[in-house]
Amino acid sequence: MSDPQSHRQLVVGNWKMHGSHAVNEALLEALKSAGPLPCNAAVCAPFPYLAQTAERLARSAISWGAQDCSAHEQGAYTGEVSAAMLADFGCRYAIVGHSERRALHAESDQLVADKAQAALARGVTPIVCVGETLAERDAGQTDAVVKRQLSAVIHTLAHCASEMMVAYEPVWAIGTGLTATPEQAQAVHALLRAQLHAATEHAASMKLLYGGSVKPDNAASLFAQPDIDGGLIGGASLKAIDFLAICRAAQR
Ligand code: 13P
Numbered sequence: 001m002s003d004p005q006s007h008r009q010l011v012v013g014n015w016k017m018h019g020s021h022a023v024n025e026a027l028l029e030a031l032k033s034a035g036p037l038p039c040n041a042a043v044c045a046p047f048p049y050l051a052q053t054a055e056r057l058a059r060s061a062i063s064w065g066a067q068d069c070s071a072h073e074q075g076a077y078t079g080e081v082s083a084a085m086l087a088d089f090g091c092r093y094a095i096v097g098h099s100e101r102r103a104l105h106a107e108s109d110q111l112v113a114d115k116a117q118a119a120l121a122r123g124v125t126p127i128v129c130v131g132e133t134l135a136e137r138d139a140g141q142t143d144a145v146v147k148r149q150l151s152a153v154i155h156t157l158a159h160c161a162s163e164m165m166v167a168y169e170p171v172w173a174i175g176t177g178l179t180a181t182p183e184q185a186q187a188v189h190a191l192l193r194a195q196l197h198a199a200t201e202h203a204a205s206m207k208l209l210y211g212g213s214v215k216p217d218n219a220a221s222l223f224a225q226p227d228i229d230g231g232l233i234g235g236a237s238l239k240a241i242d243f244l245a246i247c248r249a250a251q252r
Pocket of ligand 1: 098169174175213214235
C-alpha cells in the first residue's frame with residue numbers, strides 16, 4: 001500500500017440514515033477543523049450527501065465512503081448505486097453486508113461477497129461487516145456464524161482478499177448500548193485474523209474494525225486489543241465531539 005499512514009488504526013463513522021444538508025455542514029466543519037488525529041478517520045454518509053461530504057472534506061485528513069454499493073456493474077437496478085459511480089468521484093470505502101442490510105434487505109453471504117468484489121474491482125475498499133445475533137451467541141454459534149460470513153467473501157475475492165477490511169459488529173451490540181467486552185471482541189477478531197491468515201499472507205496488516213456501541217469511554221480499551229485495528233462507529237459518529245474523542249482513543 002502506498003499510503004504511508006496505512007499502519008495507523010482506522011476509525012470510520014457510519015452515519016446510517018441520519019443527517020441533512022445543514023446538519024452535515026456543521027458536523028463536517030467540526031471534523032475538518034479538529035486538527036491532527038492519531039488515527040486515520042473516515043465517514044460513510046448516505047448517498048445523497050456523498051458529494052457534499054467529498055466537497056467539505058477535500059484537502060482534509062478525513063476520508064469518506066458509502067454505506068453500500070450494488071453488486072452489479074450497471075443496468076436496470078432501480079435505486080441501486082454502482083461501485084463505478086462511487087469511484088467516479090473519489091469514494092474510498094464502501095461498507096457492505098452491514099447487519100441492518102442483511103436483516104432488513106435479506107442480503108445473503110454471497111450477495112455481500114459479490115458487493116465486496118464489485119467495490120474492489122473499481123478501487124473502492126469494501127468494509128465487510130460480520131457479526132452474530134444474540135440468539136446465535138447464546139446458542140454458542142458466534143464462531144461458526146462469523147466464519148461462514150467471512151468465508152463467502154474470502155472465497156469470492158480469492159487473491160484480492162487482503163484488499164478488503166473487515167468489521168466485526170455483534171448485532172446485539174449495535175445501537176443497544178451493550179458493547180462486547182474488549183476480551184469478547186478480541187476473541188472474535190483473533191478468530192477472523194486466523195481465518196484470513198489461512199487465505200492470504202497479508203492478514204497481519206489487514207484492518208479488522210470493531211463496531212457496536214463504541215463510545216468515547218470504551219473506545220480506548222477496545223482499541224488496545226491486539227487484533228482490533230480501529231472501529232466502525234454508529235450513533236457516536238453523529239456528534240463531532242464524540243467521534244473525535246473516539247478517534248483520539250486510537251492506539252497505534
Ligand atoms: P452503534 O455505534 O450506534 O452501536 O452502531 C454500530 C454500527 O452499526 C456501525 O456500523
